[in-house]
Amino acid sequence: MTGAYPEPPPYGAPQPQGQQPPPPPVSPYGPPVDSGYPPPGQQMPPQAQYGPPPGQYGPPQYGPPPGSYPPPPYVAGAPAQKGNRGVVIALSVVGVLGLLCVAGVVAAFYFVGKEREGGPSQASGEISGVIDYRLTHPDWLEREHLADGEKPEYRMVPAAGGRHFGNWQRCLGDVYSAPVVEGRAVHSLEHGAVWITYQPSLAKSDVDKLAGKVRNNDFMLMSPYDGQPSPISLQAWGYQLPLDKADDPRVDQFIKKYRETASLEPGTPCSNGLAD
Structure with missing residues (x-):
């Protein structure tokens, strides 16, 4: 009926003071679906950022871990580090064996010389007085x-x-x-x-x-x-x-x-x- 009800103002138009805006029209297909966009005059909320959490991933870092001491500088004549212990032991063993061989050769020459001089020689098992x-x-x-009949001469x-x-x-x-x-x-x-x-x-x-x-x-x-x-x-x-x-x-x-x-x-x- 014309004139029974006043014509509502358009949606979004300013309303006269002292009056409440009428409710939005109800759709026969159900409640309106949220489109994800904000109402007019509001900003879009911040979106989630994808990627590694801060401080967990990134390019590899080379060098000692933070807070460790730097390696000592090389100094000529410095003692061998722990990793060279096997080499040091091997060289020591070779040196000792070399000294033993030299001592054995010297002892052998000594005893041979004593035997040729007529002195005692335990190495040859010499019997005293021989x-x-x-x-x-x-x-x-x-x-x-x-030949038979010859006379040999002995000293x-x-x-x-x-x-x-x-x-x-x-x-x-x-x-x-x-x-x-x-x-x-x-x-x-x-x-x-x-x-x-x-x-x-x-x-x-x-x-x-x-x-x-x-x-x-x-x-x-x-x-x-x-x-x-x-x-x-x-x-x-x-x-x-x-x-x-x-x-x-x-x-x-x-x-x-x-x-x-x-x-x-x-x-x-x-x-x-x-x-x-």
Whole structure:
């Protein structure tokens, strides 16, 4: 009906004072949908910012972590750091081994020199009192064979090497009660025998002791010898040991060391020699 109700002012127009604006028209399709835009005259609220939280991500930072100490500067001659300990230990071990090798070489030369001088040498197991003609007079130890009837001359008494006859004295543990031909006994020494000689005036008890060390032992022979300077004398090729008593422990030491080992013809037997 015209004039029953006044015509409402347009939406958004200023309203007369003392009057409330009429409610917005109701849509038959339901309440209005929020478009996300602010009403006229208001600003858009701030939007969410995408990206890493402040202080968590960013380009990698190189160098020591904040607050740590910088590495010490290199100084020539400074002690090795902990990481070089293995190298230092290895170099120390090599140095010690080198010193030990040098000491061993020096000791070897020392003992060899003492042995050539005729002094004691524990390294070679030298027996006290042994005369080593191989070192002192190798020219006395000629190996030439003599014809029967020739008379060999020796510079040591009894002979411990030198020119000799082609036949040797049997040395299968033989104990001769009379002197033997010296040139034959020297040939036995060349085969590796030990020849024990004694003055004819030696006490029978000492003779028996020596005989007990000779009998039934290959590469051994024993006989009296007129004119030798010591009561007892032991000979191997190039070696000699003068003694006074048969119970001297060096008798066994000499036999053990030089019997067969002093041979210049290893493997040559003492059998088939002359026994007269």
